[in-house]
Amino acid sequence: MAISLLADHVYSSVTDIDPQTLADAGIRLLLADLDNTLVPYGVLEPEPSVREWNQGLRTAGVTLFLLSNSRKPGRPETFAQKLDIPWIGHAGKPKAGGFVRAMERMGCTPEETAIVGDQIFTDILGGNNAGVTTLLVEPIRLAGNPGRYVRYAVEWPFRALARQRSRR
Template sequence: MRFSPIPRGVYPGFSALDPEALAARGIRLVLADLDNTLVPYRVAQPSPQLTAWRDALDAQGIALFILSNSRKPGRAQNFAQALGVPFQGRSGKPRRRGYLQAMERMGCTPAQTVMVGDQIFTDTLGANNAGVTPLLVEPIQLAGNPGRYLRYAAETPFRLLGKRRPFL
């Protein structure tokens, strides 16, 4: 377990993560952030593209699990139910506890798990801290919150380093 903000690759979006390639690396569990990773903020239903990706993961024997920090009551639960996957809301990322609880629930080890997220200081940092491989995706949308622009600007050096060390 190491404290590092550097991801194992930076990908255009979740659909760029090939389920067959993940399975070939021994991955059995994909933990995924919800907002700005799988769907834009406030979107309540999964897209056909997300549903197809979930099905492709499932065909490779890989479970998709939503690991969200959302504080909105029912946000992660309702979305996960619509997608038909397990979830954990208010996960406390970047703390290790949420990652470890999710893996325990799913019967997987850190070596069998990746975390897909759009933020360095929650998703990537927490995954590395828990021994999980962090796969960073570009955020779906930045508009609407000036704080996001500042946060993503601060993440730029780590994103650049992550691009040099792809997992897939």
């Protein structure tokens, strides 16, 4: 199996992803990374815009599901509860296991599932490994961890290629 680091679609933020467009494409389950995708690192409350977007997903028949690699005790669970969505922490992305567990739990196939995240080497690679539609967003905030700057610099060429592909 070929390894792909390119996302199917690229957006500035999660709220730029139209819920009805997902539903029209047959997506019933949207897996979402937490940190720097839904909120900045360390933020405990969903922004009103994310709450409204989640409601739009529900209205369109798409379930938002938190799929996080966070190892902070209780962080994914607490955040997911505030949005009233299912979750898996310690997901082990980019391995496909967390993706498969989420799809099995929600009764969805890879063709009915998408992942949205800010990192190519976890979210996008993992989604491609699991055979789901991959949606890349720009990280919300890089400040606070020098390692993030390095990681995103390494990802830059793949982001640029995915942006080009997404425009087609």
